[in-house]
Amino acid sequence: MQLxxxxxxxFNPAVPPVLDGVSLRIEPGQTVGLCxxxxxxxxxxxxxxxxLVRPEGGRVEIDGLDLCTCSSAALRAVQSRIGMLFQNxxxxxxxxxxxxxxxxLRQRAIQQGIRLDExxxxxxxxxxxxxxxxxxxxxxxxSQLSGGQRKRVxxxxxxxxxxxxxxxxxxxxGLDPVTTARIYDLLRRERDETGATVIIVSSDVEALxxxxxxxxxxxxxCLRYDGPTDAMANSPDPVVRQFVRGELEGPL
Amino acid sequence: xxxxxLMMAGVARRLLRVVALTLRGALRARREPGELQRQLYQVxxxxxxxxxxxxxxxxxxxxxxxxLQINRVTGDLSQVGAEFAKILVxxxxxxxxxxxxxxxxxxxxxxxxxxxxxxxxxxxxxMCGVEPVEYLxxxxxxxxxxxxxxxxxxxxxxxxxxxxxxxxxxxxxPPSVFFDLSRxxxxxxxxxxxxxxxxxxxxxxxxxxxxxxxxxxxxxVGWATTRAVVSSSFAVIVLDFxxxxxxxxxxxxxx
Amino acid sequence: xxxxxxxxxxxxxxxxxxxxISLLGIYVALCLLRGRIDWAExxxxxxxxxxISVPIVVLTAFFTGGIMVIQSGIxxxxxxxxxxxxxxxxxxxxxxxxxxxxxxxxxGRVGANNTAxxxxxxxxEQIDGLRALAIDPLPYLxxxxxxxxxxxMFCLLIIGDAIAxxxxxxxxxxxLDVEFSTFYVSFADNVxxxxxxxxxxxxxxxxxxxxxxxxxxxxxxxxxAAGVGRAVNDAxxxxxxxxxxxDNLLTMVLR
Numbered sequence: 084m085q086l087x088x089x090x091x092x093x094f095n096p097a098v099p100p101v102l103d104g105v106s107l108r109i110e111p112g113q114t115v116g117l118c119x120x121x122x123x124x125x126x127x128x129x130x131x132x133x134x135l136v137r138p139e140g141g142r143v144e145i146d147g148l149d150l151c152t153c154s155s156a157a158l159r160a161v162q163s164r165i166g167m168l169f170q171n172x173x174x175x176x177x178x179x180x181x182x183x184x185x186x187x188l189r190q191r192a193i194q195q196g197i198r199l200d201e202x203x204x205x206x207x208x209x210x211x212x213x214x215x216x217x218x219x220x221x222x223x224x225x226s227q228l229s230g231g232q233r234k235r236v237x238x239x240x241x242x243x244x245x246x247x248x249x250x251x252x253x254x255x256x257g258l259d260p261v262t263t264a265r266i267y268d269l270l271r272r273e274r275d276e277t278g279a280t281v282i283i284v285s286s287d288v289e290a291l292x293x294x295x296x297x298x299x300x301x302x303x304x305c306l307r308y309d310g311p312t313d314a315m316a317n318s319p320d321p322v323v324r325q326f327v328r329g330e331l332e333g334p335l
Numbered sequence: 336x337x338x339x340x341l342m343m344a345g346v347a348r349r350l351l352r353v354v355a356l357t358l359r360g361a362l363r364a365r366r367e368p369g370e371l372q373r374q375l376y377q378v379x380x381x382x383x384x385x386x387x388x389x390x391x392x393x394x395x396x397x398x399x400x401x402x403l404q405i406n407r408v409t410g411d412l413s414q415v416g417a418e419f420a421k422i423l424v425x426x427x428x429x430x431x432x433x434x435x436x437x438x439x440x441x442x443x444x445x446x447x448x449x450x451x452x453x454x455x456x457x458x459x460x461x462m463c464g465v466e467p468v469e470y471l472x473x474x475x476x477x478x479x480x481x482x483x484x485x486x487x488x489x490x491x492x493x494x495x496x497x498x499x500x501x502x503x504x505x506x507x508x509p510p511s512v513f514f515d516l517s518r519x520x521x522x523x524x525x526x527x528x529x530x531x532x533x534x535x536x537x538x539x540x541x542x543x544x545x546x547x548x549x550x551x552x553x554x555x556v557g558w559a560t561t562r563a564v565v566s567s568s569f570a571v572i573v574l575d576f577x578x579x580x581x582x583x584x585x586x587x588x589x590x
Numbered sequence: 591x592x593x594x595x596x597x598x599x600x601x602x603x604x605x606x607x608x609x610x611i612s613l614l615g616i617y618v619a620l621c622l623l624r625g626r627i628d629w630a631e632x633x634x635x636x637x638x639x640x641x642i643s644v645p646i647v648v649l650t651a652f653f654t655g656g657i658m659v660i661q662s663g664i665x666x667x668x669x670x671x672x673x674x675x676x677x678x679x680x681x682x683x684x685x686x687x688x689x690x691x692x693x694x695x696x697x698g699r700v701g702a703n704n705t706a707x708x709x710x711x712x713x714x715e716q717i718d719g720l721r722a723l724a725i726d727p728l729p730y731l732x733x734x735x736x737x738x739x740x741x742x743m744f745c746l747l748i749i750g751d752a753i754a755x756x757x758x759x760x761x762x763x764x765x766l767d768v769e770f771s772t773f774y775v776s777f778a779d780n781v782x783x784x785x786x787x788x789x790x791x792x793x794x795x796x797x798x799x800x801x802x803x804x805x806x807x808x809x810x811x812x813x814x815a816a817g818v819g820r821a822v823n824d825a826x827x828x829x830x831x832x833x834x835x836x837d838n839l840l841t842m843v844l845r
Contacts, residue, residue: 135458155466163464173455176816187463194464385827392834396841400686403845418665426661434694438826442702446819453815553713553815557706560822564698565646572691576653579660580765 101127102138103304111247114274114281116295116312118288120326120335123301125284126170129250132282133165134158145248163191166246166279170253172237174225180236181221184208187243211239215269231262235269242273249273251283255290263287267294288327300326346548353468353544360466360473374478379485382439386490389435390428394494395501397427402506412506416513419498425523425530425582428491429483430575433534435490436483437567441542444475445563448546449556457547472543476536483535484528491527522586530578537570607828611806617728618736618802626729627737635738643699643746650695651688651750655757658682663766672768676777679758684751684785685792690837692750693796696743697829701804704735705825708808709818717809732809736801743797747790788844795840799832 102124109115119125130136131143134150143150145161153161166187174183185208192199212218215235225233234254242249254270255263267290274281285291292298292312300308300315300323308315308323316327325333401415448471451457457467495514502508542563549559621627662678665671708731711717720727755777762768807825811817 130458133462135461159461159464159466162462165462167459167462169455169459171454173459175451175456175459176454190463190465385831389830389834392838396686396838399841400682404681422661426657434691435830438694438698438830439823442819442823442826446816446823450814450816450819552710553818554706554710556815556819557703557709557822560819561698561702561706564702564822564826565695568695568698569646569650572650572653572657576656576660579657583660583663583765 101304102131104141105301105304105306107299107306107309109280109282111280112278113297114283114295116291116298117282117284117301118286118291118298118326119301119307121286124304125301126252128301129167129252129282129284133167133248133250134162159194163187163194163244164247166241166244166249168234168237168241168249168251168254170256172225172233174233174237174240176225179222179224180212180217180228181205181208183225183236184211184239184243187240191244207243211243212236214272215239216265231258231266234258234262234266238266238269238273242277242279245277246279248280248282251281251285253285254283255285255287263290270294288329292327302326349548350544353472353547354540356466356468357472357476357540357543360469361477370474371477374474375482377443378436378440378475378478379482382436382482382486383489385439386432386435386486387493390431390490390494391497393427393431394423394496394498397494398498398501399505402502402508406506412502412508413512415502415508416499417515417518420495420514420516421518421520421523423491423495423498424519425526426575426579428494429487429527429530429534430571431494432487432490433483433531433538433571434568436479436486436534437538437542437571438564440479440482441538441563441567442560444472444539444542445546445549445560446556448472448543449549449559452547452549452559453552453555467547468543472539475539475543479539480532480535483538484531487527487531520586522582526578526582526586529582530575533574533578534571537574538567541567541570607806607824610810611802611828614732614806615798615802618733621729621733622737626726627733628730629734631730631734632738635734636741639700639738639742640745642703643696643742644749646695646699647692647746647750648753650691651753652757654687654691654750655679655683655754655759656761658687658754659758659761660765663762666766672766672772673776675762675766675768676759676773676775677780679762679773680755680777680781681785683754683758684781684789686789686837686841688751688754689747689789689792689796690833692747693743693793693800693833694830696739696746696797697800697804697826697833700739700742701800701829702822702826704739704801704804705808705822706818708805709811709821712809712811713814713818727809732805735805736798739801740794740797743793743800744790747793751786751789788840791844792837792840795836796833799836800829803828803832 105124105128117125117128127136131138134143137151141151148157148161150158150161175186178186185204188204188207189199208221209218212221215238217232217235217239220228220232220236225236228236238254241251251270255266258266270281270283271294273279281295283291283295292315296312298308298310298312298315299306302322307320308318310318315323318324318327321334324330325335398415398419401419402412405412405415448457451460451471457471460467460470499508499510499513502513503510545559545563545566548562549555658679659675662675662682665678666675708717711731717727717731720730759770759773762773763770804825807821807828811821813820
């Protein structure tokens with residue numbers, strides 16, 4: 084992944100706009116934390132970044148390829164290089180855990196016309212499931228797992244093909260503190276191992292700030308902060324300051 | 336008003352896209368191994384009993400009503416079986432089976448695809464580089480194409496059998512007189528098969544489209560399923576009307 | 591062994607749902623006997639169900655009339671019996687085809703919608719919320735819907751029958767060159783008021799079947815968005831089955 088660049092992104096020009104002129108530039112290998120109050124357009128921005136939603140104006144460029152104007156085959160090729168962890172996991176509920184995790188790998192092989200060695204796939208799946216601590220659950224269905232287990236399966240699936248860009252949408256929403264710590268530990272190990280570019284959204288700002296060296300804040304569809312995490316708490320913008328410190332008094 | 340037109344144009348464009356992608360996917364060789372068999376089982380096996388029961392009852396009612404009317408006028412019941420077999424083959428067998436499949440299969444497809452949409456599973460498919468229409472709708476399309484034909488044949492046979500039983504038990508028409516296929520022409524069989532294929536193609540595409548258009552939580556899935564049932568049933572009625580009309584004018588010479 | 595187990599499971603599921611539907615029917619009847627019904631809800635439901643299904647009923651009826659004329663056209667051409675056209679189309683539409691097809695469409699439009707609505711209320715715990723407010727959901731939610739669907743079916747069937755006959759008249763004029771007067775005389779001389787009543791009684795019964803199945807499956811939803819989709823699917827299938835079975839029984843009773 085060379086470069087991800089977003090310029091003057093617009094979505095839904097109704098009032099108030101959901102995204103209004105957002106511009107971002109993310110270098111390869113960076114970890115970016117995306118935060119902001121509820122309904123500020125975070126999830127939508129992620130979906131636009133990976134080409135699931137087409138913006139009404141502006142450009143999204145990955146490696147110099149504009150996702151908004153490229154062919155659907157090229158878009159699919161780019162998408163299969165992105166790993167995405169969905170907010171509600173989006174596990175395929177008709178497939179077992181092992182099939183879920185191996186799905187991206189198999190689909191990529193089909194696309195590239197490669198025949199996969201079945202034993203290799205099985206071993207790789209086992210390895211990944213062991214890494215997230217679920218090696219014994221390979222043959223279960225997602226409906227038989229707990230919330231934290233499902234999140235870990237989704238995580239294993241998102242990073243299965245060693246994507247160059249990984250997007251995490253609320254990786255710890257609704258989980259208890261211990262499970263949250265475990266998930267962040269997994270994310271950290273994954274990042275250090277692969278050196279992938281990471282974009283992460285979370286409403287747990289504290290955990291997010293300890294994970295990402297660069298923070299981006301969205302507020303009412305506009306970019307309110309983009310810079311190093313350390314400087315955020317002392318930002319001149321009262322909105323950003325209040326949000327990060329979690330104060331009751333302020334413009335929010 | 337302008338807004339309504341824009342919305343309809345949008346729906347038509349997206350529907351055409353689904354149709355084009357489905358047809359292209361159906362013609363291409365690359366397919367998920369085992370998925371087609373699974374869908375054939377889903378569409379066929381799980382609708383078999385439903386089609387047999389409903390078509391059986393329909394056969395009984397239709398013969399009963401016809402005999403009742405003929406008894407009122409001429410009382411000559413010897414031709415009922417032959418005419419019933421003919422109309423069953425080119426009209427009631429395929430169309431009523433398809434009406435049943437529109438509720439059974441159409442609602443099933445929309446419910447499945449719709450709940451995959453609202454739980455973001457379709458987005459997950461796309462992120463794996465998979466075109467959802469190709470992965471979800473094409474196998475169902477092929478399965479439905481085959482199974483509508485098979486189930487129509489089953490339904491026609493069951494309806495004919497139950498009709499014969501009714502004619503025998505309520506009006507004393509002997510089975511040897513009732514079961515008479517001499518009036519069934521090649522044109523009737525061809526019309527029946529064309530209808531089956533048209534319904535079999537329309538039901539999964541329309542209900543799959545309704546599923547893909549689902550938005551919002553469980554309410555959205557419910558809405559999508561409702562729309563799938565209504566739209567695909569209505570499509571069956573319109574297709575029936577069109578194909579019957581064409582068949583009537585092209586085959587009228589042969590009777 | 592697996593087959594026996596599967597058959598047993600299917601039979602148990604069938605009896606569970608049938609029992610649930612019958613129990614619901616008894617509760618509704620008891621509520622009605624005691625006059626426990628929310629009149630405002632009834633009015634709201636009647637308006638909603640009636641209005642949303644008029645377009646689809648009108649379209650269905652029009653095409654149904656056309657299909658019936660095309661099908662009878664085959665016989666009419668062969669025997670030159672143009673005088674029978676109005677009678678055949680009228681009799682078939684009033685007694686069988688009208689109630690069944692409009693019933694199926696009503697089930698898809700209103701029944702499925704009702705299941706989706708009640709199902710969403712169930713999974714989002716709104717029905718428990720009603721109970722917590724000491725509102726009995728039965729007279730408030732279920733009874734008005736059942737009554738409204740029966741009345742709506744009766745009214746929609748009158749509209750549908752009229753449109754179908756009108757559509758048949760237009761189609762036979764366009765396709766078979768039959769004069770409006772010929773069609774009308776044949777219709778008016780041979781079709782009796784009783785034929786219309788048979789269809790209307792059937793329609794009200796179908797309305798009851800659709801209402802009970804859709805309410806039963808709607809209130810017994812389990813498992814989120816996918817559950818709502820499945821419930822809608824089950825409800826339309828069960829309603830179609832009940833329509834076919836009760837049609838058969840009613841045909842035998844109402845000669």
